[in-house]
Amino acid sequence: MKDLWKMPLVELTERANEATRRIHGEVVTYVVNRNANFTRVCQVGCAFCGFGRRPGTRGATSDTIDEVVKRVGKTPWVSEVCLQGGIDPDLEPAYYFDLIRALREAYPRIHLHAFSPMEIDSLCEKTGQEPEEVVVRLRAAGVGSIPGTAAEILVDRVRRKISRNKLPADRWVRIVKAAHRAGLRSSATILFGHVETWEDIRGHFEVLRRVQGETGGFTEFVPLAFVPYENRLGRILSRRNGGMDRLEERIRRRARRLYPLARLMLGDLIPNLQTSWVKLGVGGATASLGWGCNDFGGTLYEESITRSSGGRHGERLDPDQIEAAIRNAGRIPRRRTTLYGDVKNPFSLGKKSCQPSAGGHVAL
Ligand code: SF4
Structure with missing residues (x-):
């Protein structure tokens, strides 16, 4: 068999598309x-990162639990809330558990996709508990699954260059495995387009394959292209690459090859490959449905992390816009739950006060 890492892009893409069609047909899913x-x-x-603010600096604010509950109430029809934040040394562990309980009480039908491995690591430090105990407590409070963010590149040499205070790769793996074993599935991510090499990407894929082989807990793989506009790393790499235009082009080229490679290197174990309209734009995300992706991601409604790094693709998409983009790519849109179940009746989702129709339910 030919080496996929050296294969011409056209052939690689054709193979990725064949593999996607074999598993998913023409269907492309998305989540509200x-x-x-x-x-x-x-x-x-x-x-x-352009999102985090050092404690005590301008814009370094945290929301109260009531504020978060109210904000979620603006979109009671969603089937999932994704909760993530910075690592605030002064936020008490009780805040995290109380936040989950408050949301669970107010919106019992909404799946809570909450707290990255970095946040869980910080909770371990604050409580003195091991990851295995913390994830069980989170699940008991009402967390339904966790985002597999903070993975960046799971190679410590690279992590030290781009986020040296972040948890090491083996700690990320331990937390994710603990979550899977506690019944909390997770996504898997990669942050690409900065200082990593293809060899690092290969190493990252190998780590994910090992974890998935052991636990089967990843729901999807989500490549995240580096957004370079308003952060320290972007300024450094822009200078090093001869300007922002050239850096953008380098990131685009990397994306173009990474998606089909991910489909072919991981697709047998992690069948769902999710694009990111926030990083690539709607046009880029639509194009990526021809590079091996079978999932369009979500509506988001309140995207602020990428925008803080200068992301230019907005903070929300309505379901109609996502479905139109999927149809534009010649594919069939299908709404899903967080865990890739069918949405039997979208109108039964959301707040307690929503009127579920008889028999409607969501397969989670
Ligand atoms: S990526 Fe997360 S952990 Fe890193 S600085 Fe930003 S908010 Fe903090």
């Missing part, structure tokens, strides 16, 4: 979800 980023205070200082 919203983000709720509850704190911008962050002591970690990743070089690629």
Whole structure:
């Protein structure tokens, strides 16, 4: 068999498309979800991030639990809320558990996709508990699954360059495995287009394959292209690459090859490959449905992390816009739950006060 890493792009893409069609046919899924980023205070200082604010600096604010509950109430029809924030040293562990309980009480039908491995690591530090205990407590409070963010590149040499205060790769793996074993599935991500090499990407894929082989807990793989406009790393790499235009082009080229490679290297174990309209734009995300992706991601409604790095593709898409983009690519849109179940009756989702129709339910 030919080496996929050296294969010409046209052939690689054809193979990726064949593999996608074999598994998913023409269907492209998406989820109606919203983000709720509850704190911008962050002591970690990743070089690629424009969102986190050092404690005590301008814009370093956290929301109260009531504020988050109210914000989620603006979109009671979503089937998922994704909760992530900075690492605020002053936020008590009780805040995280109370936030989940409050949302669970107010919106019992909404799936809570909450807290990255970095946030769970910080909870371990604050409580003195092991990851295995913390994830069980989170599940008991009402968390339904966790985002597999903070993975960046799971190679410590690269992590030290772009986010040296972040949890090491093996700690990320331990937390994710603990979550899977506690019954909390997760996504898997990669942050690409910065200082990583193809060899690092290969190493990252190998880590994900090992974890998935052991736990089967990843729901999808989500490549995240580096957004370079308003962060330290973007400024450095722009200078090093001869300007922002050339850096953008380099990121685009990397994306173009990484998606089909991900389909072919991971698709047998992690069948769902999710594009990112926030990173690529709607046009780029639509194009990526021809590079091996079978999932369009979500509506988000409140995207602020990428926008803070200068992301230019907006903070929300309505379901109609996502469906139109999928049809434009010649594919069939299908709404899904967080865990890739069918949405039997979208109108039964959301707040307690929503009127579910008889027999309607969501397969989670
Ligand atoms: S990426 Fe997350 S952990 Fe890193 S600085 Fe930004 S908010 Fe903090």
